[in-house]
Amino acid sequence: MTYFLEPDRATREAWVRLVSDYLNDYFDAAPGMDAYDGDADSGVLARLRRPPAETGRDLAEVLADIEAGSEGGILHPSGGHLSYIPNAGQFTAALGEFLAAGLNRYTGIAYCAPGLVAIEHSVVDWMTSLFGLGPDAAGVLLSGGSMANFTGVVTARSVKLGDDFTRGRIYLTAHTHHSVAKAARLAGFRADQIVKVAVDEDRHMDPEALREAIRADRAAGHDPFLVVASAGTTDTGAVDDLHAIADVAAEEGLWLHVDGAYGGFFILTDRGRSRLDGIQRADSLAVDPHKGMSLPFGSGAVLVRDESALVDAHLGRGAYLKAEDEYMGLRDIASLGPELSRPFRGMSVWLPLQLHGVAPFRDALDRSLDLAAYAYDRLKGIPGLEKVWRPDLSIVALRFADDEVGRKAMERVNSERKAHLSPTIVEGRFVLRIAVLNRRTTEEHIDHVVEVIAETLA
Ligand SMILES: Cc1ncc(COP(=O)(O)O)c(C=O)c1O
Incomplete structure (x- = not known):
C-alpha cells in the first residue's frame, strides 16, 4: 500500500480512529497491568530494527509492530510500578502532544x-x-x-x-x-x-x-x-x-x-x-x-x-x-x-491542566504521600529489616540485616511481576526503594510488596 505525504481526510480520520482505539484499549488495560513484563523477545527486537521500505505500510500492521515493541521491560502505566521514578502517563497529555505535533508551529x-x-x-x-x-x-x-x-x-x-x-x-x-x-x-x-x-x-x-x-x-x-x-x-x-x-x-x-x-x-x-x-x-x-x-x-x-x-x-x-x-x-x-x-512542550503541560484543573494532580500526590506512609508503617515492625527510613515524601527506603536477603526479596517481588522495585547502594550497602508516584498505585500493591518482603525474611 502506498501513502503519499498528504493523506486525504478520509485516510487521516481512519488513522486517528485506529490510533485512538489502540490507545483507549491501552488506558483501559492500565489498572490491571502487571508492572514488569520480563525480557523482550530477541526476534521482535531484530524485526523492529529493520530499515524503512520504499513504500508505506498499512497502519494496522504498523500498530501490531508497536504492540510487539511494547512487550518486555517495565510497564509504567501499572500502579505496581514502584521502581526508579514512576510515571503513570496522562491521556490528556497524549492529546496535547498530538496537537502540538499536528500544529507544528x-x-x-x-x-x-x-x-x-x-x-x-x-x-x-x-x-x-x-x-x-x-x-x-x-x-x-x-x-x-x-x-x-x-x-x-x-x-x-x-x-x-x-x-x-x-x-x-x-x-x-x-x-x-x-x-x-x-x-x-x-x-x-x-x-x-x-x-x-x-x-x-x-x-x-x-x-x-x-x-x-x-x-x-x-x-x-x-x-x-x-x-x-x-x-x-x-x-x-x-x-x-x-x-x-x-x-x-x-x-x-x-x-x-x-x-x-x-x-x-x-x-x-x-x-x-x-x-x-x-x-x-x-x-x-x-x-x-x-x-x-x-x-x-x-x-x-x-x-x-x-x-x-x-x-x-x-x-x-x-x-x-x-x-x-x-x-x-x-x-x-x-x-x-x-x-x-x-x-512545543507547553501544550502537553497546559492541556492536561486546562482539562483536569490543578486539584486532581494535588489529590494524586496526596495519595502517594498516604501510601508511602502506609508502606512505612507496615514495614517498620518487620524483623530482619535493619532500618526503614521514614519517608520525607513518597520514597520508602529500607536496609536489610543481610544484603543478600534484600536482593532476594527484590528479585521475588520482580519475578512475580505485580510490582516492580529497584535498589540503590548507600555506603556500600544494598538499599531497597519503594517509590510511590503513580496515581494507580493502591494499598493492595503496597500490601503485596510488604508481604513478599516479610515472607522472604521469615
Ligand atoms: C532528583 C532527580 N534529578 C534529576 C533527574 C534526571 O531527570 P531526567 O531523567 O528527566 O533527565 C532525576 C531522574 O530520575 C531525578 O530523580
Whole structure:
C-alpha cells in the first residue's frame, strides 16, 4: 500500500480512529497491568530494527509492530510500578502532544507563534508562582531534570564566575542525582571542582559541613560559587533542609540550585509544601512535570528567580534572527535555554491542566504521600529489616540485616511481576526503594510488596 505525504481526510480520520482505539484499549488495560513484563523477545527486537521500505505500510500492521515493541521491560502505566521514578502517563497529555505535533508551529521565537508561546509562558508562570520565586522569576521547559540541572549549573556559572571558572567549586552530596555532576562536567568543570558534602544519618546535606567546606576551599584559593540542594533525592527520597542550606548560601555568597525533579511538585500538597519550605529561596530550581504530574517523558523545567540571569547565560544572536528577543511582551523561549528549534512542550503541560484543573494532580500526590506512609508503617515492625527510613515524601527506603536477603526479596517481588522495585547502594550497602508516584498505585500493591518482603525474611 502506498501513502503519499498528504493523506486525504478520509485516510487521516481512519488513522486517528485506529490510533485512538489502540490507545483507549491501552488506558483501559492500565489498572490491571502487571508492572514488569520480563525480557523482550530477541526476534521482535531484530524485526523492529529493520530499515524503512520504499513504500508505506498499512497502519494496522504498523500498530501490531508497536504492540510487539511494547512487550518486555517495565510497564509504567501499572500502579505496581514502584521502581526508579514512576510515571503513570496522562491521556490528556497524549492529546496535547498530538496537537502540538499536528500544529507544528515554531515556539523558539515568540514572533513566530505568539499565542502558543503565551500558552507556554503561562505554564512556566504558574510554576514560578507555585514555588514562590518572586516577581522577576522566569523559566523554560526542557526535556527533563538532566537538562534542567544543566541549565541551572550553566546559569550559576555565568552569573557567579563569568568566563574564568577554573577555580570554581560546586557543592552537592553523595545522594545528589548523578545528572548534576554530569551537568557540571558538560558545563566545563573538572571532577575535582565537584565537592561532596557530608550528610546526616537520614541522608540530608549537613549545612555546617557545607559551611566548613566552603570556607576551607576559599582559604585554599578556590572559588566556591554553587550549592545544589535536593528536594527529594532519587535513591532514598531525602529532602535537604532547604532553609539551612539557603542560609549558608546567602551568608557565603553562593548560588543555590535546588533539584526538585522528583519531589518539587509535592508543593501542591499541604504536607509537601511544609516539607519543601525554603525552596522559594532557590536561585534556580529543576522540576519535572514528567515525574510529579505524570506528563509524557520529555517535559522538565528550570525555573530561576531572576530572568536576566537565564537570558544573560543563554542569549544567542544571529543576523538571520530579529534584533529583539521579545515580541508583544513575550520573551523568546530560545533566549531562556540552550535550544533554538524545540518541540512545543507547553501544550502537553497546559492541556492536561486546562482539562483536569490543578486539584486532581494535588489529590494524586496526596495519595502517594498516604501510601508511602502506609508502606512505612507496615514495614517498620518487620524483623530482619535493619532500618526503614521514614519517608520525607513518597520514597520508602529500607536496609536489610543481610544484603543478600534484600536482593532476594527484590528479585521475588520482580519475578512475580505485580510490582516492580529497584535498589540503590548507600555506603556500600544494598538499599531497597519503594517509590510511590503513580496515581494507580493502591494499598493492595503496597500490601503485596510488604508481604513478599516479610515472607522472604521469615
Ligand atoms: C532528583 C532527580 N534529578 C534529576 C533527574 C534526571 O531527570 P531526567 O531523567 O528527566 O533527565 C532525576 C531522574 O530520575 C531525578 O530523580
